[in-house]
Amino acid sequence: MVDADETFVIVGGGLAGAKAAETLRVEGFSGRVILICDERDHPYERPPLSKGFLLGKETRDKALVHEPAWYAQNDIELHLGQTVDAIDRVAKTVHYGDDGTHVRYDKLLLATGAEPRRLDVPGTGLVGVHHLRRFAHAERLRNVLTHLGRDNGHLVIAGAGWIGLEVAAAARSYGAEVTVVEQAPTPLYGVLGPELGQLFTELHRERGVRFHFGARITEIVGQDGMVLAARTDDGEEHPCHDVLAAIGAAPRVALAEAAGLELADAAHGGGIAVDEQLRTSDPDIYAAGDVACFPHSLFGTRLRVEHWANALNGGPAAARAMLGRDVVHDRLPYFFSDQYDLGMEYSGWAPPGSYDQVVIRGDAGKREFLAFWVKEGRVLAGMNVNVWDVTEPVQRLIRSGAQVDTEALADPHVPLDSLIP
Structure with a gap:
């Protein structure tokens, strides 16, 4: 039972952290919600940084998760430009800011994200x-x-x-x-x-x-x-x-590591090890977004997913779990990209070596097609290129685990839904 006097602290002001704060209020949590962000900008989504914003087609405001006034309107205590430097798991406090401010938490969510990997070569300090x-x-x-x-x-x-x-x-x-x-x-x-x-x-x-x-x-x-x-x-x-x-990017785990939380091994992408409810090795601390490495029952392994959809869905899943809801975070990895006149969406997980064939459905030469990564007749992942409104059946096909007729899978005249048992 969640008490109205409880304090939930969220460290990380990206999409996962901001959506977690929103979900707490939507789900009726009336306690204190503190969101601490080390950037001075209000929480924003990152895809525009390499897409619309970089191209000069979108403004900064379009990337914001919420309007700036939303936080005060929903009684979210937003601390911008503040870095959390320590977690005391015994006292259940986080320490942040230059003045050593500390606040006690009942539940804590780490949504610290990832940071770009640096080139370890001479000359990286040059302008440019x-x-x-x-x-x-x-x-x-x-x-x-x-x-x-x-x-x-x-x-x-x-x-x-x-x-x-x-x-x-x-x-x-x-x-x-x-x-x-x-x-x-x-x-x-x-x-x-x-x-x-x-x-x-x-x-x-x-x-x-x-x-x-x-x-x-x-x-x-x-x-x-x-x-x-x-x-x-x-x-x-x-x-x-x-x-x-x-x-590439490296998960920002220094805070979790210093606090003694269990980390995932490099073979699974590193990050903070969490269970299917996004709970860390400390039952009162959760992790979501780029930094979380969670078990995925469909693929039988741990995954750390750095894409937008994982933050969009992982933050709310963690928030519900913090409230004691019955949560299983097992969304399929999903991402999208836009390059020139090519738009694509990808669902699933099929690294090299995990599949035995790629099935093409449509015209790859015209860049209007679907591709499926298949192992022993089962679809592990699917990508649609300049073909739209197929993500749902593609994901259902992957989740079904059913063996499919690859000739039918390659035939655009055979509805995808007909291949799903």
Whole structure:
């Protein structure tokens, strides 16, 4: 039974934290809700940073989770620009701010997110080396792309993951020259495997992006504090004016680790280990969003999911669990991307080595198709490219675990619903 005098503290002001605070109020919690955010911006969603906002098509306000006035209207105590530096699990307090403020909690949610992995090479301190995670990063990068496009400048991107490719597309839209350096043989290799990764190679090459596969950046060369070139481990040198590090993100676990909470191992993506209710090894502390590594019964493994939908759904799931509701967080991983005229959605989990074939439904040449990653006749993941309103049946097909006729799966004239028992 939740007492109206209880205090729930949320550390992390991203989408997961803000949606958790909203859910507590929607579910009728009348106690104290404290949301502590180390950024000075009101909680916002991150996809626009590499999409609409970076392209100059969306304003900052459009990315906000709630209007700024919403927090006071819903009696959410919002502390912006404050960093939590310690959790005392015995006293059940969190300490934050330069003045050492501490507050007691009855339940605590850690939604600390992730941070960009840094290039561990000489030259990263030069002006013109960028990361993309926060509004300040996106604003700076948008200005850089504007100047590069105007002056025929050159951007080198380390990493051909989602952020790297979306920024490459944005940079080309501004007119900048782009080279992407990637260790794997294709873009998105760890997510889509080689079969579909090649599609994104062709998409970007058609727009003038150059790829350098099978290599990594070993040094960023500069003069007078400015970037001049990026060197790779195979002896190549790419003259450029700016470098973006897009080599993934690391879960922000320092606070949890210092508090003695159990962490997930690197094989599962790291992060804070939680159960199916998003509860940590401390029964009064929960974790959600990019930092949480949860067991997924459908795939029989732990997953740490860094995408928007996991934060959107994980924050509310954790909030309900904190209120004592019967919660099982087992949403399918889902993400989306927009690059040039290609829009796509992906559901499921099928890393390279986990499937035995990829089934294409539609016309991959025209980039209007669905792709299914299949093992022993069972669909593990599905991606729709420029084909819409199919996410629900795709996800139901994955969840069913049913063996399907792959010829029927590949036939656009066979309704997906008919393949679901």
